[in-house]
Amino acid sequence: MTSQPLASPYLTLNEAAAFLRLAPRTLDNMRQRGTGPLYNKHGGRVRYHRDDLMAWADQSRRRTTTEKVPLAEARSGSKAVAD
Template identity: 45%
Template sequence: MTEQTIYLDTQRAARHLGLSAKTLSRYRVSGGGPVFHRFGSRIRYRRDDLEDWADSRRRASTSDDGTALSGAGR
């Protein structure tokens, strides 16, 4: 049995990440945020893409140079 792809609108995606919808919208314009899909005028995020983006932002400390942790820190 295959797993169903789950798409979230901006409000739900932002809530899932602990961000405001406005912040997520800003990321869409400026870049650096999670990848998204456009279906007509609707913006949707795959839940798996949100998880991947959040994982890519993991750091060991606030003084990290921006290099994400490898799998060893998990």
């Protein structure tokens, strides 16, 4: 019986872009502006954790197309918690 290796939770740029259905260059640009998902560098290469991609996608959810995103939130990529 052979054991299968565990799938890594870390994705390459191309894998992360496909996961989010974005172009890799878009994800690159977002990372450089600080507006994209959190990332790690492993051996000098950018890797995205699946959980960070999901968290980033969830915080980008909106109810309407006119819902405003506070400028600080848009720049930091963080979401303010409402009371």
